[in-house]
Amino acid sequence: MTLQRLLLAAGAASVLVAFATPEGPATPAPLKTPDGLDAKALYMEHCASCHGETGDGKGNEELERPARSFLLGGYSYGNTQNAVRRSVIHGIPGTPMPAFGATLGADEINAVADYVISLGPPGTIVQPGESVLVVEDRPMVVKGMMPAHEQGAFREPRSLVVGFPNGTTFQFRAEDSRLLTVRQGEFLDRRDWGGRGGAELQPLGSLTWKASRASRDFTEFSDAKTGKGLRRKVKRTEIKGDDVWIHFDLIDGAGDRFGGGQEFLSFLMVNDVPVPMRAILGSGEGRAIALSELPGKKSRASNSIDVTTTPNGLVACALDDAPNMRIYLHAPAWTPSLAAAFDASLQKKD
Template identity: 40%
Template sequence: MRSPFLPLALLIPCLLAPLLAQETGPTKELFMTHCAACHGEKGDGEGTTTLERPARSFLEGGFSYGNTPEAILRTLSYGIPGTPMPAFDVALTEGQRKLLAQYVISLGPPGTIVDPAQTELVVTDVARLARGLLPPISPTAEKQPRGLLIGLPSGTTFEYRTDDVRLLGVRSGRFADRKDWTGRGGTALEPLGHLIELIGSGKPKAPWRIATIGSKEAAKELGAAMRTSFTKDTVGGIGYELIDGGRSAGMVMETVSHVRTPAGSGWRRTFTIMSDTPDKVLRFDGLDVIKPSDLVDAHEVDLRKALDGHTDRLYGTQHWVVRKNRNGYQVTVIRSMDFLNQGGAVPGPRGDVGFWIYPSSRNVTVDIIRLTCLAWDDATQTAIIKECSK
């Protein structure tokens, strides 16, 4: 009599073959080449690279964006802003990234993939907005009755207050849960990503100031009245009017987008300022001042020299401010071609992050780019120069 277990015995090698091939084949080689230095050969987070904050252990699961193949693929494609995790969209093909995503998932504990709750807002391939009551972003902050979240496909979320427009913080991970849809009122919109940047301890001062030329009076804070919010493809934005004692001091269109380089990933805020203040100087101070003890580097880069004159879209100069933190090196880049043409400046090498706009400027565009990199060396600087000259 034929054994009923024989067919199953014959099937076992067939079932194990794909897993064994993944363990020893090209996918494992991809992991060893691009991931093992930080995450370890076994995916346990015990890599050879020295990190102040340990890399994620894939054996424990709990990925930032979820444990679906799509979520892991997004992380591999965009990186994780605020961490040394770079983007691999250039180094690896989409097919390689998909194979690597499946391999990373296979390292984690078994379990079912849970679908998002019905109230969860998910960002797919276009940016998304959510407005509503926001809970305090930090223990010392307050609720924001008129909050705005801008979520990008990269998994980066920008959290604003809009009664007097200010960026409160930047998050990384899932977007938001609209629990306020099911409550009786007063329930806050819940941001789901973890904070990678908190501005002013969650209670930032007004970022825009104005000063009269020749006056000894201190620069005066400006109000910022929201006029619009919008998304276009993978970019989100907010428009607001600068208010000086009840009078308009200019308009600002601010967009937020993702930045990815082989050296690290992060985000970009682009300001287009339309000012009509002939005898005044505008000043932006919308990011925290860097402590001198944390300052690693601060200098100006002439793109024409750095790129040997080879660039189709010249931004003239970039101003870099670099500080060391527990995730590596936080690099802030301020750039604007308009400064060369119409007048403007950024602070000197003191570690403060901001810029001035002189009266000769009328329509000025300024980028503030923030990246987190594992190292601060020539290769990192070259990668940033190439990205920021596009």
């Protein structure tokens, strides 16, 4: 599933045309070595340039931030077999670690992961506990109570938490569809059935983004006539292929339904690194709604896209042809590579 479905729903077909670009370079065919896999050779070929031949993190490649040393056995997003495999397949957002899911076969990924683990001390790898929810081959949608995500905030009884196979976790408040955190790593520990029950879900990933106080109170849509904010209340979630859709009702101040819409959660691959992307489309269903102003630096990215770079690490895009849609990219700035990936995503067919 791509943005296209949402764009079509938004009646933004001309954006698609405007962004029609020639096909990009073909993805290299996966390297197939089904028999007699040489894990070390694979490591040397794909990993050693950054992580070093011995896994000490001292490769030849010059990087913005140093690559991880495997010798001590601590991995970015959890010491489980799955976590290491996931980093190889999907890359690590916000770091130079690219995704190898498209270039290596499953056997090769397993072999590389095992080799990486073997570089660390024995006992590095742990099994997930009985109560740990593990995202396997497709996104997982979980409801429950999340703890306060920062000092001074409150626990969130009605949380909607979406985990992706690449280790990204989005935490929403179901009552207003507000995104509170994005995390990277293992998914959730669900202990609310232990003992008498009622414990909070424990997020296992590392926080990579959290809503500011201002954005927690922010309402995406408003009644165009009165200017009053409309709350987005989650009414449906849908796992569709690799993506997740969240359908919502738009609720006015009196608690009545005003309209509805959809939010689509996915990733843009920017230089093989996944960037979380959320596209939100609302409809007043006959009544006019408007997108609320976002704080941040505004610019015109092309002749049909406005971009706002917010203070809390979001790039928000609004398309001329889709006035009731906003697309958030979890990236600090609108860069040419981000723009290219965004452009490609708009064109991508289902």
